Amino acid sequence: MATTTTIVPSAGPVAGSRSFLSRLREGDEIARMITFLFAASVVLVTVLLVFELWQGSVLARHKFGFNFFHTSVWDPIFEQFGALPFIYGTLVTAAVALLIAVPLGIGAAIFLAELAPARVSDTLEFFIDLLAAVPSVIYGVLGVFIVVPLMRQYVQPALKHSLGFLPLFQGPAYGVGFLTAGIVLAIMVIPYIISVSREVLLSVPRDQREAALSLGATRWESTWKVVVPFARAGIFGSIFLALARALGETMAVTMVIGNTPTISASLLSPGYSIAAVIANEFTEATGELHTQSLIELGLVLFLLTFLLNGFARLLIVTTSRRGSGMGNV
Amino acid sequence: MQASVRPALSVNLPPIATSALARETPEALAMRMTISKLDFFYGPKQTLFDVSMGIAVNKVTSLIGPSGCGKSTLLRTLNRMYETIRGARLRGEILLDGQSILAQDVTALRRRVGMVFQRPNPFPKSIFDNVAYGLKINGSKLPISDAVEKSLRHAALWDEVKDHLHKSAYELSGGQQQRLCIARALAVEPEVLLLDEPCSALDPISTAKIEELLVQLKDICTITIVTHNMQQAARVSDFTAFLLTGQLIEFSPTPQLFTTPGDPRTEAYITGRFG
Numbered sequence: 284m285a286t287t288t289t290i291v292p293s294a295g296p297v298a299g300s301r302s303f304l305s306r307l308r309e310g311d312e313i314a315r316m317i318t319f320l321f322a323a324s325v326v327l328v329t330v331l332l333v334f335e336l337w338q339g340s341v342l343a344r345h346k347f348g349f350n351f352f353h354t355s356v357w358d359p360i361f362e363q364f365g366a367l368p369f370i371y372g373t374l375v376t377a378a379v380a381l382l383i384a385v386p387l388g389i390g391a392a393i394f395l396a397e398l399a400p401a402r403v404s405d406t407l408e409f410f411i412d413l414l415a416a417v418p419s420v421i422y423g424v425l426g427v428f429i430v431v432p433l434m435r436q437y438v439q440p441a442l443k444h445s446l447g448f449l450p451l452f453q454g455p456a457y458g459v460g461f462l463t464a465g466i467v468l469a470i471m472v473i474p475y476i477i478s479v480s481r482e483v484l485l486s487v488p489r490d491q492r493e494a495a496l497s498l499g500a501t502r503w504e505s506t507w508k509v510v511v512p513f514a515r516a517g518i519f520g521s522i523f524l525a526l527a528r529a530l531g532e533t534m535a536v537t538m539v540i541g542n543t544p545t546i547s548a549s550l551l552s553p554g555y556s557i558a559a560v561i562a563n564e565f566t567e568a569t570g571e572l573h574t575q576s577l578i579e580l581g582l583v584l585f586l587l588t589f590l591l592n593g594f595a596r597l598l599i600v601t602t603s604r605r606g607s608g609m610g611n612v
Numbered sequence: 613m614q615a616s617v618r619p620a621l622s623v624n625l626p627p628i629a630t631s632a633l634a635r636e637t638p639e640a641l642a643m644r645m646t647i648s649k650l651d652f653f654y655g656p657k658q659t660l661f662d663v664s665m666g667i668a669v670n671k672v673t674s675l676i677g678p679s680g681c682g683k684s685t686l687l688r689t690l691n692r693m694y695e696t697i698r699g700a701r702l703r704g705e706i707l708l709d710g711q712s713i714l715a716q717d718v719t720a721l722r723r724r725v726g727m728v729f730q731r732p733n734p735f736p737k738s739i740f741d742n743v744a745y746g747l748k749i750n751g752s753k754l755p756i757s758d759a760v761e762k763s764l765r766h767a768a769l770w771d772e773v774k775d776h777l778h779k780s781a782y783e784l785s786g787g788q789q790q791r792l793c794i795a796r797a798l799a800v801e802p803e804v805l806l807l808d809e810p811c812s813a814l815d816p817i818s819t820a821k822i823e824e825l826l827v828q829l830k831d832i833c834t835i836t837i838v839t840h841n842m843q844q845a846a847r848v849s850d851f852t853a854f855l856l857t858g859q860l861i862e863f864s865p866t867p868q869l870f871t872t873p874g875d876p877r878t879e880a881y882i883t884g885r886f887g
Binding site for chain 1: 726730746
């Protein structure tokens with residue numbers, strides 16, 4: 284997706300030749316100031332957010348320092364707080380979600396944009412947009428009543444039976460856990476990936492397809508080797524959107540992850556995520572340190588999202604220097 | 613190149629086209645492609661009416677006419693590119709070397725009938741990869757780098773790009789990009805090269821280079837070019853077809869069409885009375 288660098292329109296040679304007052308009267312200057320204000324408010328909100336999280340977690344930061352990031356005890360009674368299980372749970376569930384959602388979502392987008400008749404594509408797009416608008420608590424309910432029992436009775440036993448020799452699929456089948464949370468998250472983010480990727484694929488110029496076809500490429504070769512690479516930056520954009528959503532998703536994850544701060548190699552094990560623990564404990568936190576630790580968790584989540592997004596952008600810049608036709612990030 | 617050594621097949625032409633050509637050229641010209649009684653439809657709308665003509669081997673044939681006359685449509689039937697548009701269909705017969713193009717595998721056909729488009733449309737890849745693309749998907753047995761060099765030389769681009777083959781094609785100028793697209797099309801050694809107003813997005817100097825190139829390329833393949841520029845048709849082509857509202861009005865050797873047009877409508881068009 285083309286990231287727009289916010290460029291404040293500078294007074295060009297034409298504008299410069301007129302006086303400030305006349306520019307003000309004609310509206311150019313007013314439009315410039317107002318739009319600049321709107322653009323600046325984005326930066327302002329971000330800075331305020333970080334500032335508040337930083338201020339609100341001062342006690343916890345002083346007490347635990349860097350230990351906060353690599354200790355696993357979360358004990359409100361003895362006021363010991365370590366964020367590692369939550370960071371782990373957040374990353375693992377997001378990774379599982381993307382592992383499932385990226386191939387499915389991009390595959391569906393390719394079908395809708397390249398292969399399906401226009402009417403089918405537009406109809407399905409309507410339903411996909413509808414799915415993207417479903418509140419996350421509904422997905423949570425769906426998870427609790429459908430995915431969790433299915434996982435407990437069929438999927439997890441089958442996984443243990445066939446792949447149980449891997450540390451990934453060991454331990455009792457509770458139904459809830461990292462894998463279940465990842466699957467529910469995948470269901471939630473797939474519509475984003477499909478919707479954005481489809482738009483991006485549809486916007487690939489027609490002459491790129493025709494160039495490939497005219498060289499004797501089959502329809503699939505032109506899609507896979509020309510259209511998809513051309514749209515690569517935009518498809519990555521859809522994945523970032525999905526990643527951001529998966530990292531921060533609260534309600535649905537809380538309902539199916541098991542809410543136990545454990546670090547386990549097994550995806551069947553119950554776990555916890557940053558967003559889930561904040562949602563569950565914030566209103567009931569009694570001690571000042573407990574509240575501040577939760578705020579610090581918020582700061583950690585912010586940093587995590589920030590770092591992952593930055594890393595992903597770097598990935599695009601390095602891979603699409605030549606190769607992608609759109610979105611010079 | 614392969615195309616030039618392949619024996620030319622003599623093909624039975626429909627009466628109109630044969631008479632027009634045979635009168636002007638004593639030796640019976642071999643036809644690479646033959647179009648007979650072609651009707652073309654976009655959905656319910658008919659855009660070509662009973663077009664019959666031949667594309668002579670190793671000659672440049674140009675299609676001229678005002679906007680919307682069906683010249684691009686006609687060009688796009690020759691490699692079946694029209695099939696990418698929903699609801700497009702044709703009636704009639706188009707032969708390539710005596711065989712119906714409609715009966716053959718479309719990807720095989722397009723390897724034999726290459727195309728260059730109105731706007732330069734290189735892939736967002738390096739110069740080298742652009743030219744190599746067709747070779748790679750067709751599983752060419754030739755050493756690819758030799759074939760790439762050969763195609764770039766044919767397209768008169770080699771000297772300008774040989775030192776930075778791995779730069780992005782997007783760093784080239786518009787005219788260079790269009791010559792790169794020609795090189796890309798030539799790399800798969802097509803027998804026929806179709807060009808759809810290849811200079812309409814280019815400046816005069818780039819246009820002149822491409823025109824010069826087309827005249828040279830006749831030796832290795834048969835060329836059909838759509839142009840809205842009558843001077844261009846006069847400069848580069850051996851035969852010119854004039855189309856108007858989907859009908860082939862006149863098809864003759866280029867000097868004849870521009871000096872002694874046989875139809876008053878052709879005369880009106882080339883003297884600039886419409887279009």
